[in-house]
Amino acid sequence: MEAQPLGARHGALRLMGAMLLGLAVAIGPAAMLEARGAPESFADLAEQISPAVVNITTSAVVEAATDDVPRLPEGSPFQDFFDQFSNPDGNGEPRRSEALGSGFVISEDGYIVTNNHVIEGADQIEIEFFSGDRLPAKLVGTDPKTDIALLKVESEKPLAFVNFGDSDLMRVGDWVVAMGNPLGQGFSVSAGIVSARNRALSGTYDDYLQTDAAINKGNSGGPLFNMDGQVIGVNTAILSPTGGSIGIGFSMASNVVTKVVAQLREFGETRRGWLGVRIQDVTPDVAEAMSLGNVKGALITDVPDGPAKDSGMLAGDVITSFDGKEIKDVRDLTRRVADAPVGQAVKVLVLREGKTETLSVTLGRREEAEAIETAAKPGANEPAEAQLMGLTVAPVTAEQAEQLGLPVGAEGLVVTKVDGTSEAFTKGLREGDVITEAGQQKVVRVQDLKDRVTEAKDAGRKSILLLIRRGGDPRFVALSIE
Incomplete structure (x- = not known):
């Protein structure tokens, strides 16, 4: 299966339909659970939130491709034909290419959230508002790891904006509304439900809401709303075995996005906590081999130089609690560490040889650690190629x-x-x-x-x-x- 981003530069997506299935009524001996019916209309909600949703047009200079031009024998009678159609822009010089995406305003002074892949590589960004007004935007900061970008426009008047909601409150089956600029057709609304929660697409900090609301190419960066008009996700990708949409869309959960946006707004970059360990999940086999009572926690496999080593952590320790919160697995620990402030001392509980120990760890900054790691691997020893x-x-x-x-x-x-x-x-x-x-x-x-x-x-x-x-x-x- 392939996860496809939704921006105009990122994969061919197809129109997808969503069929809403009837919910059965479960009757028990003590209570009756009734499924809520579909809203009579989404019109009032759409009217309320539309002014804060924007279309994004990006522009970048790209090199004209020359490799695919057919090579014909000199003097071929078809030479004029291929000269006419193989390079319609003229002489193969660099040209300007445009792409479309979506976004939404989060403050009256002009901050706008979208996907990183919508604006990646662009040297010009233009915002079109629901009113038809257009303004240039500047890039404040990006976070490729969550595919989030923050833009800023300067407006003479306060802008309509929307607030973030709590994505953790969303339940499977709750109604949601997606808005954006699908297939370059302009402002569009679609509705569906939350199909699943806590989805991951291989990213370290992934926490996606899955939805069957119709989202398509050009919807990238657009908001996913709850029925109170709050943004509970940023539409980012679909999952498909063919490249065409099959009704499985993903929106990065708002509780991830808000933390990223806050850092981009304050620093222009992310500043994530760093523990400095290599870890893996505690599987049933590992739990049995280590005589652990629960199949929970994060097993440390290596402790290189860094905060964890300085605190006395050892390979073979199982982290069961971080900053007072129980750790379920690797994903849980990774997110909690990333969300913790850089330079903060936190209490970490580990299981070591059947006993619980409490360690105090002063967190480093992940971005700095990654930069040092990259610099420590000189390109002179880089193999010419590899097979994977x-x-x-x-x-x-x-x-x-x-x-x-x-x-x-x-x-x-x-x-x-x-x-x-x-x-x-x-x-x-x-x-x-x-x-x-x-x-x-x-x-x-x-x-x-x-x-x-x-x-x-x-x-x-x-x-x-x-x-x-x-x-x-x-x-x-x-x-x-x-």
Whole structure:
């Protein structure tokens, strides 16, 4: 299955329909549970929230592709025909390309939330409001790990805005409304229900609400509302085996988005807490082998130099509580650490040889730790290419980026060969594709991809999500790593 982002540059999505199924009434001996009927109309809600939803047009300079031009014998009678249609823009010079997306205003002074992939690589961003007014926007900050971006416009008058709601209060089956700019058709409203909660697409901080509300190409960055007109999600991706929509859409939960937006607004970047351990889930087999009473917690597999090592943590410790809150699994610990303030001392409970110990850990900053780790791996020792998951990959050169029609300065790993018997080949990857993200983290070097695969395996995942660009058009593909 492939997770597809919704922006105009990110995969071909298809129109999807949503069929609402009748809910049975469960009758027990003591009580009767009645399903709520569908709202008589969404019109009042749509009228209330529409002024705060915006269309986003981005523009960027891209290199004209030349690799696909047919090569004909000199003097061929078909030469004029191919000259006319193979390069309609003229002489193969760089050209300006536009893309569409959605967003929403969160303050009267002009802060706007959207997806990172909507504005990624853009040098011009224009906001169209429900009234038809247009304003240029500047980028405040982005967080690729949650695919969130914060923009700012300057308006002479206060802007209509919407508030965030509590995504943790949403239940499976609750009604939701999605708004945005699907397929470039302008402001559009669709309704559905919350189909599932706490979905992950391989990202470290993923917490998606799944919905069957119709969301399509161009809906990226648009809001998902509850029935009180509060934003409880940001529409980001769909899951599909074919690239076409099958009614499974994902919105990043508002309780993740609000924390990211607050940091982008204050600092222009994220500042996540960092513990400095490698961890894995406690499986039933591990719990039995370690004589643990519960299959809960995060098992430490390695303690490199960092805050955890300084506090006395050891490989084999099981973290059961962080800052006074029980830890269920790796995802739970990762999010709680990320949300904790940098430099804050927190109490961490660990199980060690059957006994509970309390440690005090002063958290570092993840972004700084990642930068140091990258700098510690010099490119001089970087292999020319590597083979993973049926793919042979190598760092993309400036010349290759130009030939492949990628934006100026594009980075990633170019696929130089695909094993015809591999899952990657079955899912459509081909020579010339460029991997720009793995596990929702940027990859530039071969080692980056290897590290992301290792991290996914350490986290107990069976697959990793790759962001693939072909001719500048991205799409997500999930590949098995077992």
